[in-house]
Amino acid sequence: MTTGPITLTLNGTPRQLPPGTSPTMTLLDWLRGPAALAGTKEGCAEGDCGACTVVIEEPDGARVPVNSCLLLLGQAHGCCIRTVEGLRGPDGGAHPVQRVLAEADATQCGFCTPGIVMTGWAHAREGGNVHEALAGNLCRCTGYRPIVEAFASLGDDGAASPSPPAILANQLEAPGQVFHRPADLEALLALRAAHPEAWLLAGGTDLCLRVSEHRERPAEVICLSGVPELNGLEVRPDGLLVGAGASYRRLLAACEGDAAFAPLAGLLRRLGSRQIRGMGTLGGNLGTASPIGDALPPLVALGASLRLAGPEGMREMAVENFLTGYRTNALRPGEVILDVFIPRPSKAALFAAEKLSKRPDQDITMVGLSALIAFEDGRVFSARIALGGTGPHVARIIPAEVALAGQVWSREAVEAAAQALEAAIAPLSDWRGSADYRRIAAGNLLRRLWHRQGEAA
């Protein structure tokens, strides 16, 4: 392990942070404090409002908007970061993105505007749907119409990414803190064994709330982003092999290019925001094992499996067996999730991944239902139906699967399965929805499959 300073390229200029700078300070706190760049704003400090949006400039030219309130300096180590202060037009004045927003009257009090400018700058290069691009940026006073119109007319400035800093330490230290950045799986497992209490940090979109909201200062962190074995993503004839540390952004791009995974792409587009998907990972969703983790129902329905690496070697298990209870999983001491294999659904099967939430984007799931229904000779040959948000963990609903198996795919068969599903679950009430609402909504998500797909299957 090489110990050294936190190094990053900020607005095109390499920077070495003074010795002793805490690697778990958020990038936002550092920008607004020691770096004296107060253009980036703090609204919520929990990844929701987007006022803190900055952009990671990838070596391949990609621009990834991220929430700097959830990005630790140790994660930014080795990255090229651009903030609103780093945008300039060709004449040295306002950047075209800033001009377009100003001319469209797309700013009022201006608090959200630096974040919206940075999201717009990334969007101008990355493209895609404007509303989806803006899902992670809240504006409480302008009204979105002028912002949306401005975004629709943005053009890429064509600027290349700067070079990332050359020399990288893989151990960052501050008084009472060590931030490890292992460079391969072997080093990761050795660190995991030596520091069982250390935070295991992937994208940090769950874990870093403990820093940004609760102001925790962990003594030891092991960061996964530099471990190549966890960061692969392969599209194979039989499915997707996704490194536990590959971002949702990369997974979404793979699913968007593959018709078999279109329903998964549709779901991922609604997971958090572009900022959250730029950092968040499948490994983190599995590690948290939340009953409303959005990626979990489709993984269970598709029969995905994962590989765990640990002191005793490698083992493989089905995702449905990995989820053991409310926010608990089958990881043993010293183990990490290495990767997830998502089998390709057959063209003849019906694959659906539904999410019900109070608003379409950047919202927490009330009920999630994914299903894989295979047919043979006009009948349901097999059905896998996975639910989230209706029990302690995401799980298959076997009585509903049994009700469908062997039946002719019909409205009546789906109704019987929906009733079996409603009878099999015992959801809790909370402020997002009552137990009755959740039960009926879960059944209706299954009924909706019939209405959507009907006899086409």
Ligand SMILES: Cc1cc2nc3c(=O)[nH]c(=O)nc-3n(C[C@H](O)[C@H](O)[C@H](O)COP(=O)(O)OP(=O)(O)OC[C@H]3O[C@@H](n4cnc5c(N)ncnc54)[C@H](O)[C@@H]3O)c2cc1C
């Ligand atoms: C504003 C906001 C919106 C969100 N919206 C959604 C949403 O719509 N749907 C949704 O499902 N989630 C959502 N989340 C939660 C979060 O983005 C996801 O759970 C994400 O998958 C977490 O991944 P991560 O890489 O950021 O995990 P981290 O925060 O880095 O880690 C989470 C947990 O997993 C463990 N872990 C991570 N990787 C591994 C590994 N390889 N092996 C073993 N353990 C590991 C960590 O130790 C930690 O305990 C949202 C979060 C925020 C802040």
Ligand code: FES
């Ligand atoms: S401050 Fe609101 S998303 Fe970061």
Ligand code: FES
């Ligand atoms: S302009 Fe005031 S919050 Fe957007």
